Amino acid sequence: xxRVVVDAMGGDAGLSAVIEGVARxxxxxNDIQILLVGDVDEITDALGNQAHDPSKxxxxxxxxxxxxxxxxxxALEACPDASILVAMAALAQGDADALVSAGSTGATILAASQxxxxxxxxxxxxxxAVYPTEQRHGPKDxxxxxxxxxxxxxxxTAEDLVSFAIMGSAYANIISDxxxxxxxxxxxxxxxxxxxxxxxxxxxxxxxxxxxxxxGNVEGLDIPRGTVDVxxxxxxxxxxxxxxxxxxxxxxxxxxxxxxxxxxxxRLGLTMLSQGLRQLRVMTDWKQYGGAPLLxxxxxxxxxHGRSNPRAIRNAIKVAAKAVDRDLAGQIKRGLQxxx
Amino acid sequence: xxRVVVDAMGGDAGLSAVIEGVARxxxxxNDIQILLVGDVDEITDALGNQAHDPSKxxxxxxxxxxxxxxxxxxALEACPDASILVAMAALAQGDADALVSAGSTGATILAASQxxxxxxxxxxxxxxAVYPTEQRHGPKDxxxxxxxxxxxxxxxTAEDLVSFAIMGSAYANIISDxxxxxxxxxxxxxxxxxxxxxxxxxxxxxxxxxxxxxxGNVEGLDIPRGTVDVxxxxxxxxxxxxxxxxxxxxxxxxxxxxxxxxxxxxRLGLTMLSQGLRQLRVMTDWKQYGGAPLLxxxxxxxxxHGRSNPRAIRNAIKVAAKAVDRDLAGQIKRGLQxxx
Numbered sequence: 086x087x088r089v090v091v092d093a094m095g096g097d098a099g100l101s102a103v104i105e106g107v108a109r110x111x112x113x114x115n116d117i118q119i120l121l122v123g124d125v126d127e128i129t130d131a132l133g134n135q136a137h138d139p140s141k142x143x144x145x146x147x148x149x150x151x152x153x154x155x156x157x158x159x160a161l162e163a164c165p166d167a168s169i170l171v172a173m174a175a176l177a178q179g180d181a182d183a184l185v186s187a188g189s190t191g192a193t194i195l196a197a198s199q200x201x202x203x204x205x206x207x208x209x210x211x212x213x214a215v216y217p218t219e220q221r222h223g224p225k226d227x228x229x230x231x232x233x234x235x236x237x238x239x240x241x242t243a244e245d246l247v248s249f250a251i252m253g254s255a256y257a258n259i260i261s262d263x264x265x266x267x268x269x270x271x272x273x274x275x276x277x278x279x280x281x282x283x284x285x286x287x288x289x290x291x292x293x294x295x296x297x298x299x300x301g302n303v304e305g306l307d308i309p310r311g312t313v314d315v316x317x318x319x320x321x322x323x324x325x326x327x328x329x330x331x332x333x334x335x336x337x338x339x340x341x342x343x344x345x346x347x348x349x350x351x352r353l354g355l356t357m358l359s360q361g362l363r364q365l366r367v368m369t370d371w372k373q374y375g376g377a378p379l380l381x382x383x384x385x386x387x388x389x390h391g392r393s394n395p396r397a398i399r400n401a402i403k404v405a406a407k408a409v410d411r412d413l414a415g416q417i418k419r420g421l422q423x424x425x
Numbered sequence: 426x427x428r429v430v431v432d433a434m435g436g437d438a439g440l441s442a443v444i445e446g447v448a449r450x451x452x453x454x455n456d457i458q459i460l461l462v463g464d465v466d467e468i469t470d471a472l473g474n475q476a477h478d479p480s481k482x483x484x485x486x487x488x489x490x491x492x493x494x495x496x497x498x499x500a501l502e503a504c505p506d507a508s509i510l511v512a513m514a515a516l517a518q519g520d521a522d523a524l525v526s527a528g529s530t531g532a533t534i535l536a537a538s539q540x541x542x543x544x545x546x547x548x549x550x551x552x553x554a555v556y557p558t559e560q561r562h563g564p565k566d567x568x569x570x571x572x573x574x575x576x577x578x579x580x581x582t583a584e585d586l587v588s589f590a591i592m593g594s595a596y597a598n599i600i601s602d603x604x605x606x607x608x609x610x611x612x613x614x615x616x617x618x619x620x621x622x623x624x625x626x627x628x629x630x631x632x633x634x635x636x637x638x639x640x641g642n643v644e645g646l647d648i649p650r651g652t653v654d655v656x657x658x659x660x661x662x663x664x665x666x667x668x669x670x671x672x673x674x675x676x677x678x679x680x681x682x683x684x685x686x687x688x689x690x691x692r693l694g695l696t697m698l699s700q701g702l703r704q705l706r707v708m709t710d711w712k713q714y715g716g717a718p719l720l721x722x723x724x725x726x727x728x729x730h731g732r733s734n735p736r737a738i739r740n741a742i743k744v745a746a747k748a749v750d751r752d753l754a755g756q757i758k759r760g761l762q763x764x765x
Contacts, residue, residue: 219676236613239621273576273664281579281661305668309676321621322662324613326669328645333673336559336649 086116087406090181091398093123094150094168095188097391100124101131103187106398108137117406120181122147122172147171150188153391157191161199169193173200176384183385183405185376187393193386194237194379201382204414206421210381211249211320212237212388213256216330218311223263231257231266232308232316235323237379243286246270246317247294250287251420252380253315254297259411260404265298266314271322272302283319296423376401383414426456427746430521431738433463434490434508435528437731440464441471443527446738448477457746460521462487462512487511490528493731497531501539509533513540516724523725523745525716527733533726534577534719541722544754546761550721551589551660552577552728553596556670558651563603571597571606572648572656575663577719583626586610586657587634590627591760592720593655594637599751600744605638606654611662612642623659636763716741723754 093103100123107119118141121128125146132142148166151157161167169192176184177200186193190212198210213233222230233253238245250268257266270288272280277288279302291299303312308326318326376389376397385408389401433443440463447459458481461468465486472482488506491497501507509532516524517540526533530552538550553573562570573593578585590608597606610628612620617628619642631639643652648666658666716729716737725748729741 239613271665273579273661305665305670306672306675308669309672321613322665325611325645325662326665329648329666329669330645332646332649335646 086118087183087409088118088120088181089183089185089402089405089409090120090122090172090175091402092150092168092172092184092186092188093121093128094147095186095391096150096389096393096398097153097187098394100127101134102393102395103398104128104131105135106393106395107142107402108132108135109395110399110402111138111141112136115403115406117141117402119143119402120145120172120175122175123168124149145171145175151192153189155189155192157189157195160189161192161195167192169196170200173197176386177201182409183387185387185389185398185401185405187376187389187391187398187401190236190388190391193388197379197382197386201384201386203381204383204417204421206424207248207252207381207417209241209245209248210237210379211245211252212323212377212379213253214323214327214377215260216308216327219309220311222311222314223257223261223266225262227261230311230314230316231260232271232318232323232326233380234318234320235327235377236320237381238320240321241283241319243283243290246283246287246319247290247424248381248421250291250297250299250315250317251294251424252417253317255413255416255420256378256380256408257314258416259408259413261314263314267298267300268315268317269300269303269307269313271308271316271318271326272304275302275304277301287317290424294423296420376404378404378408378413380413380417385409385413426458427523427749428458428460428521429523429525429742429745429749430460430462430512430515431742432490432508432512432524432526432528433461433468434487435526435731436490436729436733436738437493438527438734440467441474442733442735443738444468444471445475446733446735447482447742448472448475449735450739450742451478451481452476455743455746457481457742459483459742460485460512460515462515463508464489485511485515491532493529495529495532497529497535500529501532501535507532509536510540513537516726517541522749523727525727525729525738525741525745527716527729527731527738527741530576530728530731533728537719537722537726541724541726543721544723544757544761546764547588547592547721547757549581549585549588550577550719551585551592552717552719553593554663554667554717555600556648556667559649560651562651562654563597563601563606565602567601570651570654570656571600572611572658572663572666573720574658574660575667575717576660577721578660580661581623581659583623583630586623586627586659587630587764588721588761590631590637590639590655590657591634591764592757593657595753595756595760596718596720596748597654598756599748599753601654603654607638607640608655608657609640609643609647609653611648611656611658611666612644615642615644617641627657630764634760634763636760716744718744718748718753720753720757725749725753
């Protein structure tokens with residue numbers, strides 16, 4: 086049984102989207118226990134509108150969420166009962182095994198670093214993200230790959246990159262049931278001699294790692310293709326890559342809308358393509374993939390997208406529970422031991 | 426009158442594509458003089474098959490091109506009469522004002538750094554690339570923006586980034602007739618506090634620059650949107666970004682092909698969309714944009730894409746001549762003086 090604490094206050098769609106996702110999940114067949122953290126009155130009101138199984142739910146009171154535009158550090162200092170702090174404290178003291186928040190990414194990372202223990206050998210946590218790819222991955226033919234770090238760090242040493250590779254491999258193993266995920270370093274060329282000093286040194290360490298399926302360097306081209314299951318890079322680069330992918334998705338949608346508005350024949354063409362477009366949309370629908378794990382701590386932390394709808398919240402909680410059940414932290418620990 | 430030296434041996438499409446592009450250009454109304462560098466017999470044969478104006482053409486003999494897979498340094502050392510070296514020497518000694526090559530990028534950059542003078546104040550050259558965007562740019566509504574550095578450097582100091590901004594602004598001015606291009610630093614957030622130390626320091630210097638229209642930081646999202654005319658970043662990052670854009674283009678093409686093959690209704694839909702797809706293809710056709718300038722030297726150097734067809738070669742030579750006529754080096758020099 087996994088116990089998941091959910092920050093009910095975070096997320097652009099407001100408390101009702103979070104509660105709706107949680108309520109739905111309690112009615113499904115699973116053994117997930119949920120601790121909702123937020124304004125008790127608001128939570129009670131929202132639950133009143135939703136069918137749910139109260140035996141799977143607890144509520145703990147907190148103040149508001151950290152605003153998306155606020156400085157995380159200043160906001161957490163100014164508001165000690167911010168929902169993410171109360172939720173993270175509950176996780177740290179063992180009231181839950183995993184945490185899910187759709188609130189501010191910076192505040193989630195900062196609260197985790199204040200309250201949680203880092204795994205032995207991990208100098209810095211990493212935020213990982215799943216993104217859609219052309220090639221399929223793992224035994225379930227998942228149409229997505231994992232990339233990390235996408236923003237918990239700025240720059241990374243060789244040792245940081247190696248620990249990102251180990252953590253990414255463990256996470257891909259869990260979400261895609263992939264016993265042997267292919268892992269690569271993102272660089273400016275496939276040769277071992279390409280990249281920054283940190284990348285070149287990490288390359289040599291990973292070549293010798295006994296339990297990581299390291300395939301060498303990949304280039305920018307390989308990201309949308311999805312040549313490997315796990316792409317490893319420093320946080321600054323991962324942030325740019327991830328936002329570019331989001332931007333490309335937006336531009337394609339805009340162009341399709343524009344074509345639809347413009348001419349009768351184009352409109353007809355798009356209609357006839359609709360099943361194909363629907364497949365494409367499913368493939369690029371981030372919401373179904375259950376959020377971004379913050380890796381490197383002794384507890385599971387999943388950052389759901391700020392724009393999460395109820396289904397995305399539900400999926401994020403399911404992913405969190407799966408990571409607990411499969412012992413994500415233990416898998417990462419074993420991978421780290423194999424370097425020594 | 427601009428005199429352009431063309432490396433006839435470089436390029437995946439072989440000498441005939443280069444000669445065909447050059448031959449066509451000599452028949453158009455312009456005052457461009459061309460010096461073709463390569464195997465004289467091969468060039469003479471190829472010119473025999475093409476209508477051309479011999480009064481606009483000269484030929485100088487050289488050895489072969491540096492192979493795309495070769496190490497540029499080793500290849501240039503082993504082959505002192507490599508076409509790019511002979512062409513670059515002709516440029517350096519004043520036999521031409523600009524150089525165009527579709528050969529190895531690394532060999533072009535290395536040959537330039539061996540033979541050409543860097544502009545005063547430029548510590549390192551940068552390779553710039555035009556790429557398709559959703560938003561339009563400049564008075565001609567160009568559907569592309571400029572990004573640099575995309576691979577002449579790996580990392581960049583604040584001063585390097587500032588000089589990239591100045592060089593990119595001068596180049597955008599010339600190719601898009603844009604008197605006041607909007608320039609931004611690529612970072613992991615729009616705030617001045619975001620990014621590496623080099624980016625933050627460059628941000629402060631550019632804010633005070635009197636003749637650069639600096640709009641601050643942009644994020645990954647802004648690259649496909651095309652929010653600004655010139656995106657500035659270190660070469661490692663620019664390389665990943667550019668290859669990602671190329672990869673996304675390939676994936677979209679693959680998906681369209683796949684849809685075409687699959688179902689009758691989809692096929693019909695694509696056919697009806699054909700005019701829209703043609704517009705999209707024109708928009709994403711790198712070949713029409715005339716290659717990537719290598720900026721920072723006292724002479725104009727344009728690296729045409731390895732897969733250049735005759736039209737791409739012709740456009741690259743036209744862009745090179747335009748950069749000469751508009752005094753690219755002088756514009757960059759004036760921008761650099763404005764920092765002091």
